[in-house]
């Protein structure tokens with residue numbers, strides 16, 4: 001968490017004890033021991049091992065996954081991945097993403113339900129993006145410029161360098177930071193914080209922020225490397241320029257409230273000069289045009305950020321503007337998608353269907369845009385209570401299942417389960433099994449899998465799937481509890497001769513997974529200092 005802006009939900013969690021007290025008071029022996037174990041060679045500035053940085057990242061990621069503002073929206077998630085993956089490929093080809101780094105770090109991007117404009121890199125290759133950023137950028141290229149910048153902080157090991165530098169100042173500071181985060185994860189369940197307390201924490205967090213910001217040189221390096229990564233990945237350099245202008249504009253207006261990104265990324269004169277030098281090398285051309293897909297994803301992010309009823313009404317109202325028909329296809333798609341979403345979340349299904357019908361009749365949409373429209377149609381059917389219709393809309397006719405994207409698979413599984421028909425539950429379970437065999441870390445898919453098994457009355461597999469979901473969210477304590485419950489059920493079923501051959505196999509998987517998770521939980525407890 002060095003150097004990037006702490007997301008607001010984590011700020012709330014960095015308790016008084018965690019930040020303030022830990023920085024001022026001498027460390028308790030057990031805590032000193034903990035830090036000694038976790039961060040060897042801190043004092044001499046030697047490289048921080050990848051594994052140490054990764055574990056540090058995991059301890060933060062675990063909190064993010066638990067936060068109600070963490071959002072696994074498969075539609076926006078697929079869109080983010082469609083930008084993120086080419087950046088990873090480019091970084092790999094350029095040699096910045098080494099095989100070791102790639103293998104040891106997580107390279108996961110989390111969506112945070114927050115209207116402010118922010119993106120951040122955590123230790124260990126965990127990144128976060130606020131919905132506000134997706135709704136504020138005008139193109140995938142602008143979003144790519146921010147993601148490439150954050151990616152470069154990780155690949156250039158800025159976080160590790162920061163840890164080393166803080167180590168030179170004394171392991172106390174570094175220990176306090178880790179303890180602050182560990183304390184944050186310990187107080188995760190004590191969410192009822194008084195307003196005064198929250199303000200105090202906010203002040204301390206701001207002080208911590210200034211200590212944790214990257215150096216100016218690191219920011220310039222992330223700009224330079226990120227620029228190379230995004231352009232190598234095929235994004236328009238113009239996107240970097242226009243994003244930079246957006247941030248500069250906000251900085252001039254001193255709009256720090258809605259642009260927390262500016263607090264972690266000050267517009268220094270050096271950065272501006274660098275950006276202008278890069279811009280001068282570019283041929284003069286207009287800003288990158290928004291695609292229908294981006295316009296729709298931007299509108300989706302705006303609605304999912306829960307903007308309040310006034311904004312929802314405005315979004316819906318834009319669809320009635322007489323000039324809309326004259327706008328570009330992208331603009332029309334964005335407005336109609338936003339209007340459909342806005343009416344849908346207000347449960348005005350009739351109005352939502354009208355906007356959707358206009359969206360469906362738009363000509364000239366690219367393939368990814370057509371997919372987004374189809375997913376929206378299914379989402380509306382499901383939200384309005386017609387799960388069977390959603391299944392029909394999503395069931396592939398000729399397309400092989402294997403070629404389906406995650407959003408379609410998740411939405412189809414959700415719709416099948418919502419029909420409450422055991423046969424549909426069976427189909428969902430087998431489709432999800434296929435997906436999970438290739439993507440075993442997908443916590444949301446495991447949760448859907450649990451519901452699909454429940455629908456078939458298969459409690460044993462349902463409980464195991466719940467356990468796997470907790471494990472993938474890095475909550476090993478909760479995972480062990482669920483695996484134990486599954487084990488108990490398996491024993492009971494065996495004693496009543498209710499376990500068939502498949503059931504016996506499942507029981508042995510549960511035994512093995514329980515042992516593994518117990519080991520992981522012990523490690524986690526050691527790192528938290530709970531012995």
Ligand SMILES: [Zn+2]
Pocket residue numbers: 149150153214219222264265
């Ligand atoms: Zn930066």
